[in-house]
Amino acid sequence: MRAMTNPRAITRLVIHCSASPNGRPVSIAEIDAWHKARGFHRAPAAVLRWNPTLKHIGxxxxxxxxxxxxxxxxxxxxxxxxxxxxxNSLGLCMVGTDSFTPAQWLALRNQVGALIEFLPEMEVVGHRDLSPDKNGDGRITSDEWLKRCPGFDVAAWLANGMRPETAHVLDAT
Ligand SMILES: [Zn+2]
Incomplete structure (x- = not known):
């Protein structure tokens, strides 16, 4: 990735999944169309400067x-x-629901590693980890998840040296 400064005080990377069938290719243009349907819009000036064909993607x-x-x-x-x-966050989406190809896991490790190099203080979480802590015990437990996204435990993945659990790895065959 290119050198970056931290113009808007990014403190967090949020990992998502596309909630499409595991292993089925989905292009970024398709995701842009989904986000158009949901009413997302990038600022016109930003569209002109970067990825001008993607006017909606979140x-x-x-x-x-x-x-x-x-x-x-x-x-x-x-x-x-x-x-x-x-x-204050960046959003990263893994195509699939809860099981990803070995190539995806490797790419995730590389991308998160590169981002952490530029933003070492950044917290890396899954979307579901940002659900409200309903019972106020300081932990977001599975009964409190608003969504299952990204379909795996990001904290466990980090703690395991960015290696996925076998159950979340799609067979290469
Ligand atoms: Zn999400």
Missing amino acids: YHFVIGVDGATSTGRSEGEIGAHVVGANI
């Missing part, structure tokens, strides 16, 4: 089933991917 990065990482919004743009927490 994410900053999308990792396809082939492991290719595409960019959506630029890091300097506020995304549209998590209610109430877009201003």
